Amino acid sequence: xxxxxxxxxxxxxxxxxxxxxxxxxxxxxxxxxxxxxxxxxxxxxxxxxxxxxxxxxxxxxxxxxxxxxxxxxxxxxxxxxxxxxxxxxxxxxxxxxxxxxxxxxxxxxxxxxxxxxxxxxxxxxxxxxxxxxxxxxxxxxxxxxxxxxxxxxxxxxxxxxxxxxxxxxxxxxxxxxxxxxxxxxxxxxxxxxxxxxxxxxxxxxxxxxxxxxxxxxxxxxxxxxxxxxxxxxxxxxxxxxxxxxxxxxxxxxxxxxxxxxxxxxxxxxxxxxxxxxxxxxxxxxxxxxxxxxxxxxxxxxxxxxxxxxxxxxxxxxxxxxxxxxxxxxxxxxxxxxxxxxxxxxxxxxxxxxxxxxxxxxxxxxxxxxxxxxxxxxxxxxxxxx
Ligand SMILES: [Ca+2]
Ligand SMILES: [Ca+2]
Ligand SMILES: [Ca+2]
Ligand SMILES: [Ca+2]
Numbered sequence: 001x002x003x004x005x006x007x008x009x010x011x012x013x014x015x016x017x018x019x020x021x022x023x024x025x026x027x028x029x030x031x032x033x034x035x036x037x038x039x040x041x042x043x044x045x046x047x048x049x050x051x052x053x054x055x056x057x058x059x060x061x062x063x064x065x066x067x068x069x070x071x072x073x074x075x076x077x078x079x080x081x082x083x084x085x086x087x088x089x090x091x092x093x094x095x096x097x098x099x100x101x102x103x104x105x106x107x108x109x110x111x112x113x114x115x116x117x118x119x120x121x122x123x124x125x126x127x128x129x130x131x132x133x134x135x136x137x138x139x140x141x142x143x144x145x146x147x148x149x150x151x152x153x154x155x156x157x158x159x160x161x162x163x164x165x166x167x168x169x170x171x172x173x174x175x176x177x178x179x180x181x182x183x184x185x186x187x188x189x190x191x192x193x194x195x196x197x198x199x200x201x202x203x204x205x206x207x208x209x210x211x212x213x214x215x216x217x218x219x220x221x222x223x224x225x226x227x228x229x230x231x232x233x234x235x236x237x238x239x240x241x242x243x244x245x246x247x248x249x250x251x252x253x254x255x256x257x258x259x260x261x262x263x264x265x266x267x268x269x270x271x272x273x274x275x276x277x278x279x280x281x282x283x284x285x286x287x288x289x290x291x292x293x294x295x296x297x298x299x300x301x302x303x304x305x306x307x308x309x310x311x312x313x314x315x316x317x318x319x320x321x322x323x324x325x326x327x328x329x330x331x332x333x334x335x336x337x338x339x340x341x342x343x344x345x346x347x348x349x350x351x352x353x354x355x356x357x358x359x360x361x362x363x364x365x366x367x368x369x370x371x372x373x374x375x376x377x378x379x380x381x382x383x384x385x
Contacts, residue, residue: 020361021266025287027111028143028235029270031071033074035066042066043103043233043328047082050094052168057093060085061225064095070229072118072180072255073273073298083224084217090161091223092169093215094132098148104367106235107146108137111206113187114285115282116237118273118320119230123177123223130157130172131185132195132212142235146209151197154214156185160193167194170214175228180255180275186239186286210235232273244316246280246343248297249323249372250361253280256321260286261384263307280318286310292384299356301325301332301381323359324376331380332373 032042040046045065048054061081069076097104103318108115110133121127133155138146154160162166170193170370175181192201199207217223217239246256250309253276261269267289274282290309293316296302300321308314324332326339341358357365 002214008310011285013084018030019384021264022184023268024264025238025262025267025289025382026142027268027270027287028141028233029272030103030143030233031271031273032066032071032072032076032078032231036078037066037102039063039065041101043078043100043106043230044080044095044097044213045100047080047093047095049098050096052094053092056084056088056090058085058225059080061227069176070122071126072120072231073257073271076145077120079227079229081225081227083226085219086223090163090169091122094212096132096189096212096227097210098212103135103143105145105147106138106143106210107136107207108187108210108235109142109206109237110187110201110203110208112237113206114184114234114236115187115210115232116182116184116232116285117230118180118275119175119183120180121164121175122227122229123176124224126177126189126218127226128157128170128172128216128218129183130170130193131155131174131210132214133201134209134287135197136207136209137200137203138207138209139205140207146226150209152195152211153197153199153201153276155187155201155310156190157193157214158191160195167199169216170195171216174218178379180290182275202271224302234272236285236287238287238314240288240310240312241283242286242310242316243281243283244295245318246282246295246297246320246321248280248300248361249359250297252361253278254280254297254321254361257296258284258296258317259302261294263292270286270362294382295319295321296328296381297321297323298326298328299323299326299359301376301379302330304382304384306385322376322379322381323374324379325381326354326356328356330383336373340369
């Protein structure tokens with residue numbers, strides 16, 4: 001056999017470089033940081049909109065709006081507030097995306113699909129949440145408007161109450177009161193109950209439409225008023241588990257924000273928000289691939305771990321996060337001191353408080369945070385390769 005010389009290899013390499021790279025990774029992310037508008041203007045209609053449940057609700061509160069009251073990523077999330085009336089036969093809320101001006105009827109992945117959002121339940125009690133999935137057989141891009149035709153199934157629900165031809169009061173995934181919950185749905189394996197459909201999630205196109213959240217109280221005597229915050233919608237296909245751990249100056253390990261840059265330049269860059277447990281361990285689902293991964297908290301410098309292959313088996317070594325970057329520009333300098341001074345002496349709940357300057361995450365901006373700032377002054381975080 002003839003030996004292949006350097007010229008052949010150079011030619012092959014040139015060919016590989018000339019071929020346009022094709023994106024392999026399908027994701028859609030929405031952190032609501034650039035969203036605003038009135039009641040019912042972004043992703044969800046106001047709670048009273050759906051005739052399925054409007055008769056079950058008190059007139060107020062009646063809110064579904066992007067606000068800056070509480071967020072996981074950044075400062076913005078969708079606040080949803082409602083109250084169930086007493087003495088009604090049923091108690092649930094159909095919070096619908098029906099023809100909402102911004103992000104209405106969003107296309108979601110079903111085949112090998114994963115749908116996630118971060119939900120803070122401010123209470124007063126625990127809730128069940130299901131996805132109302134409309135079988136539109138859409139071919140729209142993930143997150144794009146995919147219409148309103150097709151029947152609806154409850155995904156993630158283990159039971160419904162039967163009323164006429166509908167399955168209502170879906171018993172979905174538990175969202176406990178008083179904390180953030182990562183609400184994730186692995187679309188191929190979730191339990192499914194019927195709403196207007198047949199109780200089987202079907203798609204020819206591989207995609208469907210997020211029509212609603214079906215929200216039901218765990219304790220039907222707890223009628224509210226309820227408030228939840230929804231942040232960091234994430235849609236993707238072909239996901240795998242990706243786990244790691246962080247240590248920091250925080251009294252409780254902070255949520256982390258992971259930036260994934262595929263080694264294939266045609267793939268989209270995307271960010272994942274992840275909750276950590278008391279030991280600083282996080283676990284997210286991301287599409288299989290090889291990435292440079294950036295890790296930061298909301299006020300730490302970035303750590304970059306290059307060339308990480310996500311195939312479901314990898315657990316990252318622990319990462320130490322360096323605090324003090326209040327303005328998230330990846331350096332600790334006088335600009336961060338400005339933020340710290342602006343919030344100094346404020347505690348959580350005060351108008352002046354910001355968790356961006358609370359470097360030890362104890363709910364107060366004080367001399368302890370100044371100490372962390374001074375210790376890390378003039379440091380810079382990692383850049384991506
Ligand atoms: Ca946000
Ligand atoms: Ca069906
Ligand atoms: Ca900074
Ligand atoms: Ca503090």
